[in-house]
Amino acid sequence: MSSKKVKVTDMSNNQGQLTELNQADFLPLPPPYDKLELEPKMKPLTPDQRQRYECDLDGIAAVMIPRPKTEEEKKVLVDKFLSGLTKLFNKEDNWTFIQALLLTMEYCAKCQTCSTACPIFEESGGKEIYRPSYRADVMRRLYKKYIKPGGKFFTKLTGDDIEVNWEMIARLAELTYRCTLCRRCAQTCPIGADNGLVTHELRKIFSQEMGISVKQLHEVGSVQHIQKGSSTGMTPLAFKDNVEFMEDEVKERTGMEFKWPIDKAGADVLLLHNAGEFLAWPENPEAFAIILEAAGISYTLSSDLLGYDGVNYGLWYDDVQLARVALKHIETAKKLGVKKIVLGECGHSHKALTVIADRILTGDYNIPRESSLTLLADIVKSGRLKLDKSRNEDIYVTLHDPCNVVRLMGIVEPQREILRAISPKFREMTPHGVENYCCGGGSGFAIMPNTNFPDWRHSVAGRKKLRQVLDVFQDVIGPEHKKYVCAPCSNCKGQIRELFSAYGVFERCNILYGGLVELIVNAMTDIEKPFLEWDWH
Numbered sequence: 001m002s003s004k005k006v007k008v009t010d011m012s013n014n015q016g017q018l019t020e021l022n023q024a025d026f027l028p029l030p031p032p033y034d035k036l037e038l039e040p041k042m043k044p045l046t047p048d049q050r051q052r053y054e055c056d057l058d059g060i061a062a063v064m065i066p067r068p069k070t071e072e073e074k075k076v077l078v079d080k081f082l083s084g085l086t087k088l089f090n091k092e093d094n095w096t097f098i099q100a101l102l103l104t105m106e107y108c109a110k111c112q113t114c115s116t117a118c119p120i121f122e123e124s125g126g127k128e129i130y131r132p133s134y135r136a137d138v139m140r141r142l143y144k145k146y147i148k149p150g151g152k153f154f155t156k157l158t159g160d161d162i163e164v165n166w167e168m169i170a171r172l173a174e175l176t177y178r179c180t181l182c183r184r185c186a187q188t189c190p191i192g193a194d195n196g197l198v199t200h201e202l203r204k205i206f207s208q209e210m211g212i213s214v215k216q217l218h219e220v221g222s223v224q225h226i227q228k229g230s231s232t233g234m235t236p237l238a239f240k241d242n243v244e245f246m247e248d249e250v251k252e253r254t255g256m257e258f259k260w261p262i263d264k265a266g267a268d269v270l271l272l273h274n275a276g277e278f279l280a281w282p283e284n285p286e287a288f289a290i291i292l293e294a295a296g297i298s299y300t301l302s303s304d305l306l307g308y309d310g311v312n313y314g315l316w317y318d319d320v321q322l323a324r325v326a327l328k329h330i331e332t333a334k335k336l337g338v339k340k341i342v343l344g345e346c347g348h349s350h351k352a353l354t355v356i357a358d359r360i361l362t363g364d365y366n367i368p369r370e371s372s373l374t375l376l377a378d379i380v381k382s383g384r385l386k387l388d389k390s391r392n393e394d395i396y397v398t399l400h401d402p403c404n405v406v407r408l409m410g411i412v413e414p415q416r417e418i419l420r421a422i423s424p425k426f427r428e429m430t431p432h433g434v435e436n437y438c439c440g441g442g443s444g445f446a447i448m449p450n451t452n453f454p455d456w457r458h459s460v461a462g463r464k465k466l467r468q469v470l471d472v473f474q475d476v477i478g479p480e481h482k483k484y485v486c487a488p489c490s491n492c493k494g495q496i497r498e499l500f501s502a503y504g505v506f507e508r509c510n511i512l513y514g515g516l517v518e519l520i521v522n523a524m525t526d527i528e529k530p531f532l533e534w535d536w537h
């Protein structure tokens with residue numbers, strides 16, 4: 001392992017681990033985590049793991065790629081990679097993304113504005129391999145060498161050559177899982193290059209062409225979702241049982257007794273939750289049910305396969321899986337005859353069904369899709385709920401902006417209009433809105449427990465968000481003050497839960513996290529007891 005500045009061509013060397021991670025290099029955190037010894041320690045891989053899995057990028061094995069045993073195996077994998085690379089630049093194979101990808105491959109002013117924007121590069125203390133343009137430069141060299149006419153000859157002349165071998169490809173596979181696809185880099189690039197897209201497209205080669213993907217995203221996520229009905233493994237029958245359980249819980253917590261609409265044909269709205277909510281945070285779908293019932297919204301849930309789980313993990317690594325899931329969601333809506341689909345508090349389901357799948361949802365399949373945030377803002381502003389913001393008086397609240405909802409879709413104000421109406425102590429993180437920082441769990445990271453990857457996710461990917469949370473509450477950081485990070489996204493909540501648990505944030509600082517609807521219900525005067533159960537976790 002070298003301490004020299006890592007070059008792009010070093011990706012192909014056979015000298016073992018390319019970069020060493022040292023926690024002392026990371027940017028220091030604010031109090032009460034301003035001493036390194038107060039942070040959780042990152043664990044190295046065991047010798048057995050190092051032997052079994054490719055980890056020669058930075059000593060982390062997020063994807064858990066088995067090391068090939070023979071040179072023949074390596075050659076087969078290299079050939080598949082190059083075949084996948086060719087398809088990425090073929091209009092018939094990649095008509096959805098080729099235009100933006102070509103622009104990114106052709107133009108880069110090397111200004112490094114993207115690096116300054118990237119929380120992973122910055123918080124790691126400037127690790128060269130995490131620079132957004134480092135990953136893009138690897139791909140740009142591949143593009144110039146293998147896709148452009150005469151490339152193999154010209155790249156040697158211009159010094160843009162890169163040796164393609166299994167060592168390089170294995171490192172690149174891991175490197176695609178050191179980026180949360182937050183696209184903050186793309187937003188800041190003065191010429192419109194999209195280094196987040198580079199990560200996405202590379203992940204596609206690994207999954208669609210080489211069968212290399214993260215188990216939790218593919219087998220547990222997409223495949224289980226399609227076969228059983230939910231990425232959680234919840235069957236339609238179990239979903240209905242869960243709804244009955246939640247109806248009882250709502251009655252117990254609020255005194256409100258009502259049946260939740262399931263499979264109600266002709267309802268105005270199909271409400272599509274992330275099914276993880278039913279299991280991990282049932283108070284979120286419960287709060288939705290309370291609000292929609294009180295506001296008199298005509299809506300339904302679905303018990304069809306996939307109809308009760310809005311997640312779409314294909315978004316992060318595989319276009320084919322994305323399309324399969326998106327089409328099932330639309331078919332469910334068509335079958336029920338609803339006027340529109342409303343997406344619950346799940347950022348990536350917003351992006352998958354409204355923005356990315358938009359390219360395949362044409363004609364009959366173009367059923368309107370809306371964010372729950374705009375619907376909720378309309379409900380709150382309409383006066384249909386009896387709200388008293390003083391019921392949230394004792395809680396300092398800040399808002400985490402999920403990248404997919406805010407930066408990608410531009411939904412910035414509705415959630416703020418709601419918070420201003422229900423939370424007297426609402427305050428903004430810096431920066432926020434479209435300039436927000438990712439929670440650190442984007443692009444599937446939040447559900448990837450592999451080897452020592454969670455340590456990296458807490459210490460590097462989530463570091464910026466932890467810093468923002470500590471900064472915004474710095475004047476009331478002591479445990480005597482109740483604080484709440486409102487994160488209207490199931491995936492972000494999963495990451496914040498793990499991040500807070502790793503650093504003991506609730507115990508040390510009394511900072512809770514949760515969704516937006518729970519805070520709305522907490523302000524509803526029809527409900528006697530506070531809906532937020534502060535010590536629930």
Ligand code: SF4
Pocket residue numbers: 117118119120121131132178179180181182183184185186195196199
């Ligand atoms: S998408 Fe986000 S995490 Fe990935 S390189 Fe760009 S700024 Fe960094």
Ligand code: SF4
Pocket residue numbers: 107108109110111112113114115133188189190191192193194195
């Ligand atoms: S901001 Fe854009 S032009 Fe500048 S280095 Fe990054 S990708 Fe290249």
